[in-house]
Amino acid sequence: MDVLSRNNVVVTGNVDGPVVVLAHGFGCDQNLWRLVVPALAEKCRVVLFDHVGAGRSDLSAWDARRYSTLDAYASDVLDICREICRELDVRDVVFVGHSVSAMIGVLAVAAEPARFGKLVLLTPSPRYIDDGDYRGGFSAADIEELLDSLESNYLGWSATMAPVIVGNPDRPELGEELTNSFCRTDPEVARVFARATFLSDNRADLERVSVPTLVLECAQDVIAPREVGAFVHARIPGSTLVTLDATGHCPQLSAPEATAAAMLRFVTDTL
Amino acid sequence: MTGVTGDEPDRDAVSALLEDSAEDLYENAPCGYLSTLPDGHIAKVNGTLLRWLGYQREELVGRRRFADLLSVGGKLYHETHFAPLLRMQGEVRGVALEMVAADGRRLPMLVNSTVKTSGDGEPLLIRTTVFDARDRRAYERELLRARQEAERERDEIRRLATTLQRTLLPPVLPTVPGVEIATHYHHASPFEVGGDFYDVFPLADGRWGVFLGDVCGKGAGAAAMTSLTRYTLRSAAVYDPDPAAVLTNLNTVLNQEQDGGQPGFCTVTFGVLAVDPDGCTLTLASGGHPPGLLLRADGTVEYVETPGGQLIGILPDARVVTATVRLSAGDTFVLYSDGLIEARVGDTRYSEQELLEFAATLASTAAADVVGALVDLLAGFGEGVEDDTAVLALGVPAPRRC
Numbered sequence: 001m002d003v004l005s006r007n008n009v010v011v012t013g014n015v016d017g018p019v020v021v022l023a024h025g026f027g028c029d030q031n032l033w034r035l036v037v038p039a040l041a042e043k044c045r046v047v048l049f050d051h052v053g054a055g056r057s058d059l060s061a062w063d064a065r066r067y068s069t070l071d072a073y074a075s076d077v078l079d080i081c082r083e084i085c086r087e088l089d090v091r092d093v094v095f096v097g098h099s100v101s102a103m104i105g106v107l108a109v110a111a112e113p114a115r116f117g118k119l120v121l122l123t124p125s126p127r128y129i130d131d132g133d134y135r136g137g138f139s140a141a142d143i144e145e146l147l148d149s150l151e152s153n154y155l156g157w158s159a160t161m162a163p164v165i166v167g168n169p170d171r172p173e174l175g176e177e178l179t180n181s182f183c184r185t186d187p188e189v190a191r192v193f194a195r196a197t198f199l200s201d202n203r204a205d206l207e208r209v210s211v212p213t214l215v216l217e218c219a220q221d222v223i224a225p226r227e228v229g230a231f232v233h234a235r236i237p238g239s240t241l242v243t244l245d246a247t248g249h250c251p252q253l254s255a256p257e258a259t260a261a262a263m264l265r266f267v268t269d270t271l
Numbered sequence: 272m273t274g275v276t277g278d279e280p281d282r283d284a285v286s287a288l289l290e291d292s293a294e295d296l297y298e299n300a301p302c303g304y305l306s307t308l309p310d311g312h313i314a315k316v317n318g319t320l321l322r323w324l325g326y327q328r329e330e331l332v333g334r335r336r337f338a339d340l341l342s343v344g345g346k347l348y349h350e351t352h353f354a355p356l357l358r359m360q361g362e363v364r365g366v367a368l369e370m371v372a373a374d375g376r377r378l379p380m381l382v383n384s385t386v387k388t389s390g391d392g393e394p395l396l397i398r399t400t401v402f403d404a405r406d407r408r409a410y411e412r413e414l415l416r417a418r419q420e421a422e423r424e425r426d427e428i429r430r431l432a433t434t435l436q437r438t439l440l441p442p443v444l445p446t447v448p449g450v451e452i453a454t455h456y457h458h459a460s461p462f463e464v465g466g467d468f469y470d471v472f473p474l475a476d477g478r479w480g481v482f483l484g485d486v487c488g489k490g491a492g493a494a495a496m497t498s499l500t501r502y503t504l505r506s507a508a509v510y511d512p513d514p515a516a517v518l519t520n521l522n523t524v525l526n527q528e529q530d531g532g533q534p535g536f537c538t539v540t541f542g543v544l545a546v547d548p549d550g551c552t553l554t555l556a557s558g559g560h561p562p563g564l565l566l567r568a569d570g571t572v573e574y575v576e577t578p579g580g581q582l583i584g585i586l587p588d589a590r591v592v593t594a595t596v597r598l599s600a601g602d603t604f605v606l607y608s609d610g611l612i613e614a615r616v617g618d619t620r621y622s623e624q625e626l627l628e629f630a631a632t633l634a635s636t637a638a639a640d641v642v643g644a645l646v647d648l649l650a651g652f653g654e655g656v657e658d659d660t661a662v663l664a665l666g667v668p669a670p671r672r673c
Contacts, residue, residue: 027352028351
């Protein structure tokens with residue numbers, strides 16, 4: 001299977017700039033980056049993709065068992081980065097992971113550090129569930145409640161629409177009938193990804209990161225609170241922590257200028 | 272309205288309607304209204320929502336965010352789905368969220384939000400309406416429960432079909448000295464029992480019975496037919512192992528068997544295998560089954576044709592055609608069902624000719640390698656394999672090289 005079409009990889013931006021791979025988190029797809037892409041694309045070669053199961057990825061590549069852990073996503077990221085390096089004839093990439101993709105990036109970097117020049121972790125959390133002195137912000141029961149919310153919200157998904165979404169992009173009029181046209185997810189896929197995301201514990205993987213790393217957090221974020229950002233920063237040797245004056249878990253949407261600026265400063269900074 | 276002129280009560284009603292000010296309509300609308308700043312803080316809330324939640328206005332306005340009023344699961348959902356979606360498309364409709372009242376009660380709500388933007392597209396305000404969704408949620412839970420039950424039953428059907436299918440195929444084939452046997456069964460659907468079958472079994476005189484076939488249809492009826500066909504073939508071979516006689520007896524039995532008025536029939540190749548020190552001889556009889564494929568040790572391939580053999584179980588006297596194949600060291604003979612040669616490839620079907628060309632490219636003619644290559648071929652067809660497919664290969668192992 002062709003990796004670039006499996007993950008709906010899109011390459012855009014400045015052909016002379018550093019290659020920046022943007023990885024979306026749980027809940028949406030590469031659309032999530034739309035407000036920061038224009039600014040990044042001026043200076044960088046921007047690579048966007050959808051995780052398998054999300055957006056316009058190849059849904060037939062999705063398998064409940066395989067995608068039940070973050071390792072599968074990390075392995076896909078390595079596939080994409082290898083392929084991109086080959087296609088664009090570069091040695092390494094800057095990987096930007098939002099939310100759960102921050103930890104997917106950590107796993108990928110730990111597995112193949114040479115493939116990555118730098119790493120940006122946007123609102124990361126290595127573990128969402130409290131554990132002893134560690135405060136992730138959530139209890140196991142909270143996560144079950146989220147899964148219930150997923151069950152009761154299909155957000156425009158219906159099984160009969162799946163073929164349209166996946167294989168019929170040339171008939172947008174069908175898609176327009178749906179209220180929520182972005183971030184459609186098969187509820188089964190969402191459930192498996194939610195479990196992989198919110199039940200994972202990657203605290204021990206943080207110290208395996210050996211490339212220059214920027215931790216970008218928001219001043220107010222219920223999903224990844226400040227103390228979690230501080231934890232990630234403390235565990236990744238030599239990392240930089242920047243706190244954006246933004247609210248919510250998606251600063252690339254709520255504060256796109258500040259987010260893009262912080263990313264660009266780090267990406268173009270010669271270390 | 273008709274006949275209201277001069278009617279006092281109706282005039283009162285009209286003036287009461289006129290006095291239903293926008294403000295009163297907002298405050299006491301039959302749904303909750305909420306306006307929040309882009310950072311989520313509540314700027315305005317109506318009386319209906321305050322009553323539902325049991326809060327005073329001053330406890331919420333300027334102090335709490337919309338997400339603060341949600342259950343924890345709802346908060347997570349809001350941050351990962353609702354808020355990003357709202358920012359991207361400017362509105363979100365019909366999302367089910369649970370709000371938490373001042374006394375801790377959970378209130379299932381249906382939430383719609385729109386973003387009010389400034390002239391240059393910057394979000395200024397989020398307007399949200401909240402509907403009491405207790406009844407709808409109860410109904411949805413019913414639907415969800417029904418769907419989960421349907422899924423459980425689907426799993427059960429899959430389990431039953433798999434189990435039933437397994438009983439129709441030999442769990443292990445016997446070891447035939449001097450002959451390597453390899454098989455494969457491809458299930459086209461996990462929910463239906465297919466009608467392909469095969470078996471290898473000892474005959475009384477030291478020879479072996481071999482067969483592979485395909486009964487018409489799918490499902491429970493086909494499973495019963497398959498079972499009858501398999502046992503009839505084995506019993507008939509005990510009575511008279513001559514391949515043509517075996518198929519003639521099967522034809523008689525199937526002709527007597529009417530499945531709900533529908534004639535049950537099959538295509539099948541039956542063979543008797545005689546092993547000797549230099550290889551083996553296979554005497555075959557075929558009733559309408561695709562020709563077996565012969566792969567010689569030197570790489571040449573050919574079909575062993577049995578033209579003119581008729582479907583078994585339709586005519587009182589089906590014509591059965593026989594052939595004899597001699598296998599020496601390194602030769603392999605393959606029987607298969609038509610799922611293989613009728614696989615959909617693009618707009619056309621795979622064909623006997625293409626299968627022959629494929630076989631000619633194989634590096635090894637050992638039975639296990641040939642079946643392995645056919646398994647890969649089937650996998651390459653993906654969804655194109657619409658029918659069940661059985662493959663049985665008999666080979667005389669090539670002498671080991673030192």
